[in-house]
Amino acid sequence: MRMRKLSAMVLLFVLALITVSGCWSRRELNHLTIILGVALDLKNDHHYITVMGTDPTQGGGGKERSQGSGQGSPFVVTSAEGKTIFEAARNLSLIMPRRNYWAHCEVVLVSEGYAREKGLRELLDFFTRDHERRRETYLIVTRGQAGEMLKVMPTLSQYPAREIIEQIRLTRISAKGLVTILNDFIAQSEGVTRTSLVNYMDIRNYGGNPEIPGQGEEKVQAGAGVFYNYKLIGLLNTRETRGANWLRDNIKTGVISFAPEGEREKNTVLQIDRVKTKMKPLLKEEGGQVKYTIEVTGSLVEYGGKADITKKETVKMLEKACSEEIEKEIREIWKKAQRELKTDIFLLGDKFAHAYPFLLKTDPSEWQEFFMALELELEVKTKINSAGVRGKPV
Amino acid sequence: MFWQKKKKPQAQENKSEQEKQKRKVNQPEEFALCLEANIKALQDILHNCSDVVFRCLTVARRQAYLVYAQGMINTDLLSKGILQICFEDFTQEARDLLEELKYRGLAIGRITQSNKVDSCIKDLLAGKALLLLEGYRDVLVLDIPGGEKRSIDTPQAEPSVRGPMDSFVEALEVNISLLRRRLATPDFKVVSLVLGKRSHTNVRVCYMESIAHPKLLEEVLRRLHLINIDALLESSYIEELIDDEPYSPFPTIQTTERPDKAVASLLEGRIVIIQENTSFVLIMPAFFQQFFQAADDYYNRYFFATFIRILRIAAVLISVYAPALYVAFTTFHQEMLPTSLLISLQTQREGVPFPAVLEAILMGIAFEILREGGLRLPRPIGQAVSIVGALIIGEAAVRASLVSAAMVIVTALTAITFFTVPTLIIGEAFLIIRIILVMAAGVLGLWGILIITLLFLAHLTSLRSFGIPYLSPAGSLINLNLDEFLVRAPLWAMRKRPKLLGQRNPTRQGRRPSPQNTGKK
Structure with missing residues (x-):
């Protein structure tokens, strides 16, 4: 008897559960468009948001649809305007029939103009306050309109946003770019230096049919944008970006072209296998000093010199030339940072604060001044551990 | 109320009693x-x-x-x-x-x-x-017993690759002899009973006198004597009538048609009930983990047997959770899937008119119908069922955008993993959980799955088989012998019988017989 009553009650409970709750916060995939990338521009002093969402009606995701046209691209790019970013994002629903789903938004592009004028505070708040958006989103600054970047037809990927991500992830093999996610950006901008570097991209036209929008264009890595206090204050080209990466200990691999002794052209190339960076911040009475020891191990992949490479002396000579080249690259960006940008793009402030915790309370402008007077002691050691599978040059 | 008992049947019973007297x-x-x-x-x-x-x-x-x-x-x-x-x-x-x-x-x-x-x-x-x-x-x-009998066959429901190929048959004496051949000791006792008011079915209760707990035997016999039924047509009648947990989908009595399995159970201190006219014998008490063990486990090398045992449990988990997780991920927690997978799923689901829950339930039911349909039909027609099922459910339904391809894959995966359970009866219990889980996932997503999982775990822990916790040895840390649960320990390492069953005579064997000293160190 009791058992029967109990089971009847459980049954009623389950029924009530199913019917009353009505599937709380259920989102069917059929009613969503997954936003993969978003771009922010300024338009008439308003936020102008461009999103790239999936269009499952056109296939994509590697599936061939038997019926319907396979002609269209599997994504849509739509823009909307608003007084705030969230308003602009919600205004998208006036244009799109599907609800935007933001949890998979992997990249946010900001135009140079927006970053210079407005700064990124609003954007970061938009991305970190709402639970649906992620802090792991990649941040990119673009030259010109950011929205245009999402309209460039992808060539080796199905979705423009994913192509951008693949591209910036691949910068690790050239070391001429960098990867910044929102979380890093916030951490760096809240640090002693208030400075962050963000990947910088450009659109390059290589010809093709100008009537079809987005065709004949390609996205290019163009260095890095320097942010101070959430605002863009300067730009670095790719060479300078790598220079900065040396001191930020951000180089895994890459290639260095240098001229061997007696040659005028940079016809010899070293491929970096391993980099070991030692950094020591020092506070002295007359100011600060930072001591870098960078040990580069690599293999020779191109050799344009005439000397016999099987000789020890030749290798020594090459190693020295390569070290000098690296040092030159670093000194150049160091000079630019101190003289032109007047900003600690190497995030040395955090390292100093780590060694001398009282520096944590330093005012950012104070630190900037301190940085401009900072002395760099640099030692680059190169070791060539392989000259490839060939001895003498051709 | 509809669930309340009606009082009438008692009067009828009295009447039949009187008739009997008269006759x-x-x-x-x-x-x-x-x-x-x-x-x-x-x-x-x-x-x-x-x-x-x-x-x-x-x-x-x-x-x-x-x-x-x-x-x-x-x-x-x-x-x-x-x-x-x-x-x-x-x-x-x-x-x-x-x-x-x-x-x-x-x-x-x-x-x-x-x-x-x-x-x-x-x-x-x-x-x-x-x-x-x-x-x-x-x-x-x-x-002078005689008449037509089926001869001893290979086990149909529990086939094995290596192991004895004989199975129980319908003839009681033959079945007893199959056990006696493996246990040539007076310790092996067979108690005779006749049950069933009209059928007068012969039933034998087998046990090892020095191992089986006398209280357990007493309880089994007590419950058997309480049976008052017209006829026993299959041992499942006894199973259902003396079951500890009549309201649970989980079986607390194991059935087998393998004599070797029955003997192994006897030697662990369990009791085996053999009924005439059926080739399935009952083993009691039975624990949850027993239903994941195949006889082959003990005939293969223990490395492989352990691997297979873990694989089987993983397969069961997949079988129980795959459709529910699919529903939860695609309708509530899209953020938990990798982006490319989500895009792919979205593309597949495009144009499918039903919500994912309904899709999962429909596909699940379709599969069960196919299985049931194929099971009872004569073999030539049974093939037709599977062809129609494969073509219509698998191919045409996806083409027609009635179900998504991913759902077909999930259903197929569920079905295949479902068949890795060596004893189908527990698979049927999991089938029920699976359906409930899918519904819960459709209502509350992962929360629903979690709640139902907890409820079922609580239910499983509350179960007893002849007074012994159903989840043992995993249920309590006191009587933990894990060598019987996840792992198939080497034979020489299983020196003790299961603690809750074989306390009377705990030692199974002596030390490992080591090979002669060959001089190697």
Whole structure:
């Protein structure tokens, strides 16, 4: 008897559960468009948001649809305007029939103009306050309109946003770019230096049919944008970006072209296998000093010199030339940072604060001044551990 | 209320009891001296039982009757053992004729004497022959079992690659002999019972006297004696009637058709019940983990057996959770899937008219229908079912955008992993959980799955099989012997019997017999 009553009650409970709750916060995939990338521009002093969402009606995701046209691209790019970013994002629903789903938004592009004028505070708040958006989103600054970047037809990927991500992830093999996610950006901008570097991209036209929008264009890595206090204050080209990466200990691999002794052209190339960076911040009475020891191990992949490479002396000579080249690259960006940008793009402030915790309370402008007077002691050691599978040059 | 018991049936029971009493009055309790009267009485009781043969003979110038049920006795033995003797010369009547017949009928296994009509009728219908003699009150009951039987076959429901290939059959004596052959010890006891008010089914309770706990045996026998049912057609009747947990989808009694499995269980201190006319025997108490073990586990090397055992549990988890997780991920927690996978799923789901929950439930039901349909049909038609199922459900439904391809994959995965469970009965319990889980996932997403999982875990921990926790040995840390659960320990490492079962005689074997010292270190 009791058992029967109990089971009847459980049954009623389950029924009530199913019917009353009505599937709380259920989102069917059929009613969503997954936003993969978003771009922010300024338009008439308003936020102008461009999103790239999936269009499952056109296939994509590697599936061939038997019926319907396979002609269209599997994504849509739509823009909307608003007084705030969230308003602009919600205004998208006036244009799109599907609800935007933001949890998979992997990249946010900001135009140079927006970053210079407005700064990124609003954007970061938009991305970190709402639970649906992620802090792991990649941040990119673009030259010109950011929205245009999402309209460039992808060539080796199905979705423009994913192509951008693949591209910036691949910068690790050239070391001429960098990867910044929102979380890093916030951490760096809240640090002693208030400075962050963000990947910088450009659109390059290589010809093709100008009537079809987005065709004949390609996205290019163009260095890095320097942010101070959430605002863009300067730009670095790719060479300078790598220079900065040396001191930020951000180089895994890459290639260095240098001229061997007696040659005028940079016809010899070293491929970096391993980099070991030692950094020591020092506070002295007359100011600060930072001591870098960078040990580069690599293999020779191109050799344009005439000397016999099987000789020890030749290798020594090459190693020295390569070290000098690296040092030159670093000194150049160091000079630019101190003289032109007047900003600690190497995030040395955090390292100093780590060694001398009282520096944590330093005012950012104070630190900037301190940085401009900072002395760099640099030692680059190169070791060539392989000259490839060939001895003498051709 | 619809679930309340109605009071009527009790009155009916009383009535039938009275009828029984009335009938007994007409029936004589004991046989009389007059043969004709005895035969008349038997024929009265057995009227319209055309399978009972009354055969008139003359033994030593006395009239006699041989009575037996057709097809239930060994006619060969009958003619050799008794008919031949009947025509022998009984000139020197030194002894009583009945005694004489008993001593001469050596070819017959067992001959008893009785003058109770009731018990004789029971024996007659249980496959014994009666010999009635003129001038004697006693009747000879000849035990000459025979008739058509299925021969010992390979196990159909629990096949194994390596291991004994014999399985239990419907004949009780054969089944007992299969066990006795493996346990040639007086320690192996077989208690005989007859259950079923009308069927008078023979039931045997087997146990190892020095291992099985006497209280357990007592409890099993007590429950068996409480059975009051018309007929036992399959051992599942007993299972259902003496089950600890009648309201649970989980079985607390194991069934097997493998004698080796039954013997292994006996040696762990369990009790085996064998019923006549079925090839499935019952093993009790049974624990949750037992249903994941195949006999092969103990015949393969333990590395592989352990791997397979873990794989099986993983497969069961997939089978239970795959559709529910699919529903939860695609309708509630899209952020938990990798982006490319989500895009792919979205593309597949495009144009599918049903929500994912409904899709999952429909596909699940479609599969169960296919399985059930294929199961009962004769083999040639059964193939047609699977072809139609594969083509329509698998191919055409996806083409027509009725279901998404991913859902078909999930359903197929569920089905395949479902079949890795060695005992289907627990798979059927999981089937129920799976359906509930899918519904919960459709309502509350992962929260729903979590809640139902907790409820079922609580339910599983609350179960008992003959007083022993169902989840043991994993349930309590006190009696932990994990070598029987996730891992199949090497044979030489399993020195102790399961703690809760074999406490009486805990040691299974001595130390590992190590190979002779070969000088290697």
